[in-house]
Amino acid sequence: MAASGRLYWFGNAAKARIVAEIMARPGPLTIFDYGAGTGGDWPEILRERPDFRLVCYEPHAPSVRRLEERLQGLKAEVHAGDAIATLAVQADVIVSFSVLAQVYDRPAYFAHAARCLAPGGVFYLNYDDGHFRQKLDLNTPGAWVGPLKEHLGNLGGRLWARLGRESWHQRPAAAAEVEALAKGAGLKVTSTRYENLASLKALAKTVPPEKQQAFARFWIETETRLNADFAEAAGGETNLWREMGSRTTTLVRA
Numbered sequence: 001m002a003a004s005g006r007l008y009w010f011g012n013a014a015k016a017r018i019v020a021e022i023m024a025r026p027g028p029l030t031i032f033d034y035g036a037g038t039g040g041d042w043p044e045i046l047r048e049r050p051d052f053r054l055v056c057y058e059p060h061a062p063s064v065r066r067l068e069e070r071l072q073g074l075k076a077e078v079h080a081g082d083a084i085a086t087l088a089v090q091a092d093v094i095v096s097f098s099v100l101a102q103v104y105d106r107p108a109y110f111a112h113a114a115r116c117l118a119p120g121g122v123f124y125l126n127y128d129d130g131h132f133r134q135k136l137d138l139n140t141p142g143a144w145v146g147p148l149k150e151h152l153g154n155l156g157g158r159l160w161a162r163l164g165r166e167s168w169h170q171r172p173a174a175a176a177e178v179e180a181l182a183k184g185a186g187l188k189v190t191s192t193r194y195e196n197l198a199s200l201k202a203l204a205k206t207v208p209p210e211k212q213q214a215f216a217r218f219w220i221e222t223e224t225r226l227n228a229d230f231a232e233a234a235g236g237e238t239n240l241w242r243e244m245g246s247r248t249t250t251l252v253r254a
């Protein structure tokens with residue numbers, strides 16, 4: 001946990017837990033965020049931990065601009081476009097949050113991550129399935145537009161990518177596919193964890209700011225116990241995956 005004890009990335013228990021594990025480590029650390037988007041809570045984290053160096057890669061140009069603005073003046077660098085092919089970082093920690101479903105060329109993504117991971121480093125590969133699980137509340141038809149649009153986007157995801165729109169790509173990732181791709185890139189799985197129980201994720205949206213730290217702690221502890229003590233009793237990984245749409249596979253060099 002952070003020196004301040006503060007948890008970051010409220011609203012997503014997987015990201016909050018992974019960042020807490022990283023914050024618990026002594027610095028200096030080089031962290032590579034692979035598919036950083038607009039940067040989440042990194043600006044606050046880097047202010048708390050000046051012994052961290054953050055290297056980001058993000059392919060989406062509007063996100064890159066926002067990311068650069070948000071990280072200005074901090075120990076961070078942003079790489080974009082084709083830079084991933086030659087990025088020479090050797091990271092102690094790689095995080096890739098909610099990225100894999102959007103990745104079109106998955107073997108290349110794994111190969112780049114493996115190349116950027118220092119010997120002894122750890123790669124937190126976190127991927128979400130929630131957006132492939134659209135549900136319609138029959139009592140509120142007015143709220144159907146968002147889920148239906150997302151569903152149609154998902155259906156067209158593979159086709160768009162084949163037609164050259166790689167940034168619109170969406171495809172669920174299966175655990176077996178991840179393991180095979182990791183192995184092919186010279187990486188090995190050291191743990192798999194399921195997070196973001198749907199009802200707790202929904203409830204988190206209603207928690208007022210002054211209760212968020214306590215709620216995040218409760219949420220992470222609850223899911224730690226579900227994974228450690230009750231996975232088998234609940235029907236194993238398949239059932240955890242059905243109820244918790246976020247999987248984190250931890251990888252190291254094989």
Ligand SMILES: C[S@@+](CC[C@H](N)C(=O)[O-])C[C@H]1O[C@@H](n2cnc3c(N)ncnc32)[C@H](O)[C@@H]1O
Pocket residue numbers: 034035036037038039040057058059060063096097098099102103104105109
């Ligand atoms: C759902 S967003 C998550 C952003 C950020 N990681 C977060 O958790 O807030 C997915 C990100 O993956 C990026 N992305 C898509 N394909 C990628 C690829 N091949 N390599 C790296 N990032 C990619 C997208 O541009 C987008 O910013």
